[in-house]
Amino acid sequence: xxxxxxxxxxxxxxxxxxxxxxxxxxxxxxxxxxxxxxxxxxxxxxxxxxxxxxxxxxxxxxxxxxxxxxxxxxxxxxxxxxxxxxxxxxxxxxxxxxxxxxxxxxxxxxxxxxxxxxxxxxxxxxxxxxxxxxxxxxxxxxxxxxxxxxxxxxxxxxxxxxxxxxxxxxxxxxxxxxxxxxxxxxxxxxxxxxxxxxxxxxxxxxxxxxxxxxxxxxxxxxxxxxxxxxxxxxxxxxxxxxxxxxxxxxxxxxxxxxxxxxxxxxxxxxxxxxxxxxxxxxxxxxxxxxxxxxxxxxxxxxxxxxxxxxxxxxxxxxxxxxxxxxxxxxxxxxxxxxxxxxxxxxxxxxxxxxxxxxxxxx
Amino acid sequence: xxxxxxxxxxxxxxxxxxxxxxxxxxxxxxxxxxxxxxxxxxxxxxxxxxxxxxxxxxxxxxxxxxxxxxxxxxxxxxxxxxxxxxxxxxxxxxxxxxxxxxxxxxxxxxxxxxxxxxxxxxxxxxxxxxxxxxxxxxxxxxxxxxxxxxxxxxxxxxxxxxxxxxxxxxxxxxxxxxxxxxxxxxxxxxxxxxxxxxxxxxxxxxxxxxxxxxxxxxxxxxxxxxxxxxxxxxxxxxxxxxxxxxxxxxxxxxxxxxxxxxxxxxxxxxxxxxxxxxxxxxxxxxxxxxxxxxxxxxxxxxxxxxxxxxxxxxxxxxxxxxxxxxxxxxxxxxxxxxxxxxxxxxxxxxxxxxxxxxxxxx
Ligand SMILES: CC(C)[C@H](C(=O)O)[C@@H](O)C(=O)O
Ligand SMILES: CC(C)[C@H](C(=O)O)[C@@H](O)C(=O)O
Numbered sequence: 001x002x003x004x005x006x007x008x009x010x011x012x013x014x015x016x017x018x019x020x021x022x023x024x025x026x027x028x029x030x031x032x033x034x035x036x037x038x039x040x041x042x043x044x045x046x047x048x049x050x051x052x053x054x055x056x057x058x059x060x061x062x063x064x065x066x067x068x069x070x071x072x073x074x075x076x077x078x079x080x081x082x083x084x085x086x087x088x089x090x091x092x093x094x095x096x097x098x099x100x101x102x103x104x105x106x107x108x109x110x111x112x113x114x115x116x117x118x119x120x121x122x123x124x125x126x127x128x129x130x131x132x133x134x135x136x137x138x139x140x141x142x143x144x145x146x147x148x149x150x151x152x153x154x155x156x157x158x159x160x161x162x163x164x165x166x167x168x169x170x171x172x173x174x175x176x177x178x179x180x181x182x183x184x185x186x187x188x189x190x191x192x193x194x195x196x197x198x199x200x201x202x203x204x205x206x207x208x209x210x211x212x213x214x215x216x217x218x219x220x221x222x223x224x225x226x227x228x229x230x231x232x233x234x235x236x237x238x239x240x241x242x243x244x245x246x247x248x249x250x251x252x253x254x255x256x257x258x259x260x261x262x263x264x265x266x267x268x269x270x271x272x273x274x275x276x277x278x279x280x281x282x283x284x285x286x287x288x289x290x291x292x293x294x295x296x297x298x299x300x301x302x303x304x305x306x307x308x309x310x311x312x313x314x315x316x317x318x319x320x321x322x323x324x325x326x327x328x329x330x331x332x333x334x335x336x337x338x339x340x341x342x343x344x345x346x347x348x349x350x351x352x353x354x355x356x357x358x359x360x361x362x
Numbered sequence: 363x364x365x366x367x368x369x370x371x372x373x374x375x376x377x378x379x380x381x382x383x384x385x386x387x388x389x390x391x392x393x394x395x396x397x398x399x400x401x402x403x404x405x406x407x408x409x410x411x412x413x414x415x416x417x418x419x420x421x422x423x424x425x426x427x428x429x430x431x432x433x434x435x436x437x438x439x440x441x442x443x444x445x446x447x448x449x450x451x452x453x454x455x456x457x458x459x460x461x462x463x464x465x466x467x468x469x470x471x472x473x474x475x476x477x478x479x480x481x482x483x484x485x486x487x488x489x490x491x492x493x494x495x496x497x498x499x500x501x502x503x504x505x506x507x508x509x510x511x512x513x514x515x516x517x518x519x520x521x522x523x524x525x526x527x528x529x530x531x532x533x534x535x536x537x538x539x540x541x542x543x544x545x546x547x548x549x550x551x552x553x554x555x556x557x558x559x560x561x562x563x564x565x566x567x568x569x570x571x572x573x574x575x576x577x578x579x580x581x582x583x584x585x586x587x588x589x590x591x592x593x594x595x596x597x598x599x600x601x602x603x604x605x606x607x608x609x610x611x612x613x614x615x616x617x618x619x620x621x622x623x624x625x626x627x628x629x630x631x632x633x634x635x636x637x638x639x640x641x642x643x644x645x646x647x648x649x650x651x652x653x654x655x656x657x658x659x660x661x662x663x664x665x666x667x668x669x670x671x672x673x674x675x676x677x678x679x680x681x682x683x684x685x686x687x688x689x690x691x692x693x694x695x696x697x698x699x700x701x702x703x704x705x706x707x708x709x710x711x712x713x714x715x716x717x718x719x720x721x722x723x724x
C-alpha cells in the first residue's frame with residue numbers, strides 16, 4: 001500500500017448497540033492497520049450512543065458524545081436500538097440519538113448505494129437476472145420532512161386523543177438536496193429520478209417544482225419524477241431501470257430499505273450522511289440485529305464499506321476507499337461468507353474482518 | 363346458476379379514464395348477464411368521473427356523480443388519471459375525484475388482497491416459491507392520515523416558499539379501522555400485523571396504543587407491530603410471513619402497491635373500500651394504463667374480481683362472489699391470458715370477459 005503525508009483526521013467511533021459493537025471492532029482493526037502502514041494520521045476516539053448510552057447515563061445521546069461528534073472530521077456509527085429499549089418514551093429511545101446526531105450535525109444528504117455483484121445475485125429474493133450487476137443509489141433527505149416537522153405530538157381534542165406530525169419542506173431545504181442529487185448523478189449515469197406524491201401532497205408539489213428549477217442548471221442530467229407508490233413497485237419489478245433516486249426523509253426511509261433488501265445482502269450495504277461541507281457520519285444500512293448480537297455471526301462488510309465511503313467523502317482519500325472496496329471484493333471472490341450469506345461453511349465476524357485486512361495488506 | 367328473490371340493488375358504474383372504460387364494459391356485461399339469469403335485481407347506472415368528467419364539466423367529480431354515488435348501494439370504479447391531466451392544479455386533477463369520493467362516502471376501510479395462484483407464480487419478479495400460494499390482505503385506512511390532514515398547502519415564510527401537510531389521526535379513527543382489521547383477521551388466519559413508524563412519529567405511537575387496546579377485545583387474534591421500513595423489506599423478503607396487514611393511508615398506499623407487484627399480476631387484483639355499514643366502492647388496484655388504453659389489451663379480471671368483492675361485502679351475496687371467482691379461476695386454468703400475463707397467444711379484453719361469462723353460465 002502506498003503512503004501519503006496527511007494532516008490529522010479526527011474520527012469518532014460510536015459502536016452503539018447489538019452487533020454494532022462487534023462490527024465496530026472490525027472497523028477499528030482496519031483503521032489501526034491503515035494508521036500503522038501509511039502516513040495517514042487517523043486519530044480514533046470512541047463514545048457512547050443509543051441504548052448503551054441510555055443505560056449508563058440516562059440519555060441515548062450524552063452531551064459529551066455530541067460535542068465529540070461536532071469536533072470530529074467524521075463519525076462512524078455501528079447501530080442503535082433493540083427490544084430492551086422499545087418501551088421507553090420516544091424522547092429517550094436509542095433511535096432519538098441517531099435523529100439528533102443527524103440534525104445537530106446538519107447531515108442532510110444520506111447516500112445509500114444498493115449494489116449486487118453477480119456472485120451474490122442468487123441471495124436476493126428476486127430472480128437473479130433482475131438484480132445481478134444492480135448499481136443504484138438512493139439519496140434521502142435526512143434532516144427535514146415529517147421526521148422533524150412541528151407541530152408534533154399527541155393532544156387532547158374534543159374529548160379524545162389526536163396524534164399529529166407535520167410533513168414540511170422549505171424551498172431552500174429542497175434546493176440543497178437537489179444540488180447534491182444532480183451533482184452525484186453527474187458522477188454516475190446522469191439519470192435522476194425524484195420520488196414524491198405530488199398528486200396528493202402539496203409539500204411534494206413544491207418538492208417537484210424546485211427540482212424542475214434546479215434541473216435547468218444540470219442540462220446533462222435527465223430528471224424524471226415518479227410517485228412513491230409507483231417507485232416502490234418499480235423497485236420490485238425492474239430495479240435496474242434506476243440510476244440515482246432522490247426523495248424526502250420518510251419516503252427515503254422506506255425506499256432505501258426496499259433497495260437494500262433487493263440485494264439480498266443487507267449485511268453488505270454502507271451509507272453516508274453528509275453535511276454541506278462533506279463532513280459525515282457513516283453507518284451500515286442494517287440495524288443492531290439483537291437476535292445474533294455477541295455471537296460472532298454479524299457481517300462486518302457493511303461497516304468496513306462504510307469506512308471506505310468515509311475515506312472517499314469526508315477524508316478526500318478516494319484511493320483508500322478503492323483499496324478497501326477491492327479488498328472486500330477479493331475476500332468475496334475467495335469464497336468467504338458470513339452466516340447471512342451462506343448456510344454452510346461460514347466464517348465469523350472477526351475472521352471476515354481479518355481476511356479483508358489480509359487482502360488489504362497485499 | 364341458482365336464483366334468489368332480492369330487493370333492488372342500485373349500482374353506480376364509474377368507468378373513468380384510460381383502460382377504465384374497456385374493463386368497465388366487461389363488468390357491465392357480467393352484471394347484465396347476472397341480471398338476465400337470476401332474480402337479483404341490479405339497477406345499473408353510470409356517470410362521469412376523473413379526467414373524462416373534467417373534460418366535459420370542468421371538474422373531476424361533478425355534483426351529479428357524487429349524489430348518484432351517495433344514493434347507490436355500491437359503486438364500481440374503473441380507473442382515473444393520465445398524462446393529459448397531470449399538469450392541472452392538484453384541486454382539479456382526476457385523482458381528486460377519487461379522494462373526494464372516498465371521503466364523502468366515508469369509505470375508511472380499504473381492503474387489498476394480494477393472491478397468487480401457483481400457475482401464475484412465475485409472472486412475479488420474486489422467485490416463484492416465495493409467492494406461490496401467497497394470500498395476504500392489506501387493510502389501508504382510507505379517509506384520514508396525511509391525505510386529509512390540515513393545515514396543508516404551500517405558504518410564504520421568511521422570504522421563501524414552504525410546503526406543509528399534516529399527518530393526523532384521532533383515537534376514534536384508529537379504533538374504527540382497528541375493529542375492521544381484527545374482525546377481518548378473525549375470518550382468516552388470525553394473524554394481524556399493524557404497520558407504523560412509532561419510533562419516530564408520535565401519531566403512529568397513538569396508532570400503536572389504540573391497536574393494543576382494541577386487541578384485548580379479540581384474544582384469538584395475534585397482533586404484531588412492525589415499522590414501515592421493515593414491513594416494506596419483509597414484504598420483499600418473505601411475503602408469506604403475513605396474513606392481514608393493517609396500516610394508515612400513506613403507508614398503505616405504498617405497501618399495498620408493493621404487495622400487488624409481488625404477485626406479478628397487478629392486472630388481476632381487486633379492491634374494496636367500505637364504510638361503516640359495508641356500503642362500498644370497488645375498483646382494480648391497477649391504474650388507468652394510458653399506454654395501452656383503447657387497444658383491447660387490458661386485463662379485465664381485476665375489475666371482474668372487484669365485482670365479486672361487491673357481491674360479498676355490499677350486496678351480502680357471497681355466493682355470487684364465489685361463482686365469479688370460480689369462473690375467473692376456471693378461465694385461467696383453461697389457459698386464457700391477457701397480454702400482461704403472456705408474451706404469446708394472448709386474448710383481448712373483450713374475449714377474456716366473454717370467457718369468464720361463459721364459464722359462469724356453466
Ligand atoms: C432507526 C430509525 C430512526 C432510522 C430512520 O427511520 O431513519 C432507520 O430506520 C434508518 O433508516 O436509518
Ligand atoms: C391515485 C391516487 C390518489 C391513489 C392514492 O394515492 O390513494 C392511488 O395511488 C391508490 O392507491 O388508490
